[in-house]
Amino acid sequence: MAMQIKVGRHGGPEVLERAEAEVGAPGPGQVRLRHTAIGLNFIDTYFRSGLYPPPAGLPFVPGLEAAGVVEAVGEGVDGLEVGQRVAYGTGPLGAYSTERLIPAEKVVAIGDKIADETAAAMMLKGLTAQYLLRQTYVVKPGDTILFHAAAGGVGLIACQWAKHLGATVIGTAGSQKKADLARAHGCDHVILYRDEDVPGRVKELTGGKGVPVVYDGVGKDTFVMSLDCLRPRGLLVSFGNASGAVEGVNLGILAAKGSLFVTRPTIAGYTSTRAELEAAARDVVDVVGSGAVKIEVNQRFPLAQAADAHRALEGRKTTGQTVLLP
Numbered sequence: 001m002a003m004q005i006k007v008g009r010h011g012g013p014e015v016l017e018r019a020e021a022e023v024g025a026p027g028p029g030q031v032r033l034r035h036t037a038i039g040l041n042f043i044d045t046y047f048r049s050g051l052y053p054p055p056a057g058l059p060f061v062p063g064l065e066a067a068g069v070v071e072a073v074g075e076g077v078d079g080l081e082v083g084q085r086v087a088y089g090t091g092p093l094g095a096y097s098t099e100r101l102i103p104a105e106k107v108v109a110i111g112d113k114i115a116d117e118t119a120a121a122m123m124l125k126g127l128t129a130q131y132l133l134r135q136t137y138v139v140k141p142g143d144t145i146l147f148h149a150a151a152g153g154v155g156l157i158a159c160q161w162a163k164h165l166g167a168t169v170i171g172t173a174g175s176q177k178k179a180d181l182a183r184a185h186g187c188d189h190v191i192l193y194r195d196e197d198v199p200g201r202v203k204e205l206t207g208g209k210g211v212p213v214v215y216d217g218v219g220k221d222t223f224v225m226s227l228d229c230l231r232p233r234g235l236l237v238s239f240g241n242a243s244g245a246v247e248g249v250n251l252g253i254l255a256a257k258g259s260l261f262v263t264r265p266t267i268a269g270y271t272s273t274r275a276e277l278e279a280a281a282r283d284v285v286d287v288v289g290s291g292a293v294k295i296e297v298n299q300r301f302p303l304a305q306a307a308d309a310h311r312a313l314e315g316r317k318t319t320g321q322t323v324l325l326p
C-alpha cells in the first residue's frame with residue numbers, strides 16, 4: 001500500500017489529508033516508481049486552492065516533481081529497467097505518494113552523481129529556469145536582467161544560471177536574509193521590493209535605460225512595477241502567481257509604457273514532446289553537473305507533513321529548494 005496525500009476539496013493547507021492506496025501494476029507505457037524524494041513547488045498550492053483546476057477533478061494527489069526508483073515496467077517501455085534511478089518534473093499530478101504509476105515518457109534517468117534529493121529539487125524548477133533563460137528570452141553575455149523572488153526555488157537556480165550565461169543579474173527579495181542568499185547565488189544586485197522603489201533602482205543600475213527582460217513569478221503585486229522596469233520594446237515574462245493571478249490587463253498599458261511585450265508561459269508549453277523534454281533536461285543536468293548551478297535543499301518535511309510545507313512556502317518562510325520525504 002502507498003501512503004499518499006490527497007485533496008478531496010479545495011482550500012488551505014488543511015485540505016491536504018493522508019490516505020492509503022493500492023498502486024497496482026503499470027499499464028502499457030507506464031512504470032511504477034518508489035519515490036525517494038518529492039519536490040515542493042508553488043504550483044502545488046494553486047492546484048490545492050483551486051486557482052488551477054486539477055485536470056481529472058477532485059479528489060486528486062498533488063505534486064508534479066520527484067525522484068525515485070523503477071519498481072516495475074509496463075508493456076512497450078524501452079530504455080527503463082527495474083532498479084533504475086529516475087526523476088521527473090512535468091507531472092502528471094500524483095507525486096505526493098510513496099509510490100505511483102507514471103507514463104515512462106515523463107521520466108528521465110539520473111546519473112550516479114546526482115543525489116535523490118537534488119534530482120527531486122531540480123527537475124521542475126530547473127526545467128523552468130532552462131526555458132525561461134534559454135528559450136523564452138535568450139539571455140546573452142552583457143544583458144542585464146531582473147528576476148523577482150530571487151531567493152525562491154526557481155529564483156536561486158535561475159539567478160546562478162543567468163550569471164553563468166554572462167548576464168548582470170538584478171534580483172528582488174522580501175528580506176535582507178533572502179537578499180544575502182540571492183547575492184551568494186548569482187545576483188549582482190538585490191532590491192528589497194517590499195521597501196524600495198524597484199523601477200527607480202533598476203533605472204539607476206542600468207544608466208536610465210531599463211532592462212530588456214523581467215522574469216516575474218510573483219504576479220499580481222509586481223505586474224505594473226515589472227513593466228516599469230523594462231526598456232522600450234522589452235519583454236515581461238510573467239510565469240507565476242505567488243501573490244495572486246494577474247487579471248484584467250488593458251493592452252493599452254503596453255503601448256503607454258514603451259511598446260512592450262508580455263508572455264505568460266508554462267513549463268508544459270516548452271516540454272510538450274519527448275524531444276523537448278530530453279533536450280531541456282540534458283541542459284539542466286549539464287549545468288548542475290558542471291557546478292555552475294548548485295542545488296541546495298534548504299527545507300525538508302516528511303511527506304505526511306505536506307500541509308506544514310505548504311504553510312511555509314505560502315508564508316514566504318522558505319528559501320531555495322524544499323523536498324518532501326516519503
Ligand SMILES: NC(=O)c1ccc[n+]([C@@H]2O[C@H](COP(=O)([O-])OP(=O)(O)OC[C@H]3O[C@@H](n4cnc5c(N)ncnc54)[C@H](OP(=O)(O)O)[C@@H]3O)[C@@H](O)[C@H]2O)c1
Nearest residue numbers: 041042149152153154173174217240241242243266267316
Ligand atoms: N510557468 C511555469 O512554467 C512555472 C514553473 C515553475 C514555477 N512557476 C512559478 O514560479 C514562481 C516561483 O515558484 P517556486 O516554486 O520556486 O516558489 P518560491 O519562489 O520558492 O516561493 C515564492 C516566493 O515568492 C515571493 N512572494 C512574493 N509575494 C508573495 C506572496 N504574496 N505570497 C507568497 N510568496 C510571495 C516570496 O519570496 P520573497 O519573500 O523574497 O518575496 C516567496 O518565497 C511561482 O509563481 C510559481 O508558480 C512557474
